[in-house]
Amino acid sequence: MRHLPISLDLRDKVIAITGAGAVALSKTRLLSKTEAALCVYGSEPAAEFVRLASEGRLRLVPRPLTAHDLMGKALVYAASGDAAEDARIVSLARASGVLCNAVDNLDASDFLTPAIVDRDPVTVAIGTEGCAPVLARQIKAEVEARLSPNLGILARVAERFRPQAAALPGGSARRRLWSRFFADVGPRALDNGGEPAAWRALETLAAAAQSEESKAGHVHLVGAGPGDPELLTLKARRLLHEADVVIYDRLVSAQVLELARREARLISVGKTPGGPSWKQDDINALIVAEARTGAQVVRLKSGDPGVYGRLDEEMDALDAAGIAFSIVPGITAATAAAASTKVSLTRRGRNTALRILTGHDVNGFVEHDWRALALPGATAAIYMGVAAAKFLQGRLLMHGASPATPLCVVENASAPNQTITAATLGDLSEQMTAAGVSGPAILFLGLAPRRALAAVATLSPSPTTALAAGGIR
Ligand code: SAH
Helix, strand or coil: CCCCCCCCCCCCCCCECCCCCHHHHHHHHHHEEEEEECEECCCCCCCHHHHHHHHCCCCECCCCCCCCHHHHCEEEEEECCCCHHHHHHHHHHHHCCEEECCCCCCCCCCCCCCCEEEEEEEEEEECCCCCCCHHHHEEEEEEHHHHCHHHHHHHCCCCHHHHHHHCCCCCCHHHHHHHHHHHHHHHHHHHHHHHHHHHHHHHHHHHHHHHHHHHHCCCEEECCCCHHHHCCCCHHHHHHHHHEEECCCCCCCCCHHCCCCCCCEEECECCCCCCEEECHHHHHHHHHHHHCCCCCEEEECCEECCCCCHHHHHHHHHHHHHCEEEEEEECCHHHHHHHHCCCCCCHHHHCCCEEECCCEEECCCCCCCHHHHHHCCEEEECCCCCHHHHHHHHHHHHHHCCCEEEEEEEEEECCCCCEEEECCCCCHHHHHHCCCCCCCCEEEEEECCCHHHHHHHHHHHHHHHHHHHCCCC
């Protein structure tokens, strides 16, 4: 970085501009936005300068600048449009130690004027050290489009409110107040009711910040549901909207994450099967560390946090750290999958009990009470069962389950790429391979999709084949 962008205080300062023609005029327009007094030198001043001088907007000296004129000047712009005259000014400036900008002459200049996005008192300076003026203009256009024209007003309101904000408890409550104000509350209030409304909005936020202080460093362990953002609870939605930090698992869908507050920090702690993973201890430590900063932390888990969510380990870590937490239940994959297949999980006369099983845990395939599961009418929702499907099939058949036992596999329940595969225990692995099930899936033992059930009654002997055309594999 050859040039350092700094902000120069120009209150009560004088800037000299030499040359009183077109080049000087464009610099004058920019510099007249500052609080500096402008002094323009040139023997044949353009009419515009005469007018500006008559309006008292600048001082016009109708002769070339001399060494003496540089006394007490903060900056000088050599802007005559004439290379020799500009070079004379540069050497005068050097001799008197006044910083000089020679227009369009990078090497002769002590400083450059960056492209500026002006939302006074907020300014953005864009410089490319003369390398790519077009790029600077592009960036300026992008920033101009991003920043509300009213940003400056908001900043001034914020400045006036600063003493009140200083009375608030410090740390994250105050930070949250400002980030909410600038992100959405302030611009909206300003649009609707001008500056007074923006002020009132700040007062409301400050009152909320006072009461939030009692919630310091709270963790919400929140169920994100199976993927469809409409299957979030209202509470989960609200908490996402209020979160400072969202720590989320791999299966939490992008659409759900979209609902987090714009300024919230999103931290993925996904455990990819077979890929790089976060260790549970590290996740626990992260949640505790974030909560200790006073942040409102949402620990977002797919489905329901209490179903294969390693919830207890996180609760234990929070208890050990003395951090308050709450649990927000979510729609677990089994109920979402049941809804997708239009079957009820229990049904009078069919099954009065439903087991929740996992095919897999940290030690590999999991053993269960296979004998009980092999009995006619046994019903189970099996999580993490895709890789274990062949193992489950073998164990159940070995313990006497009928190969005709219905099974139903729901992959990516509630998501646009959801698939439903109807099978029997006898052909489970073939059907899953044929369907290419690879995503997260629930295997229902003892349940068939509703349409499969109807079809079985009329279309024996090969329900799965007969159903292919009906949208269920
Ligand atoms: N807490 C989650 C379960 C996490 S364990 C819940 O309550 O749903 C991860 C397993 O959940 C996956 O292997 C899969 O069996 C199941 N799962 C999660 N999301 C799913 C989805 N959208 N469709 C089908 N199964 C899903």
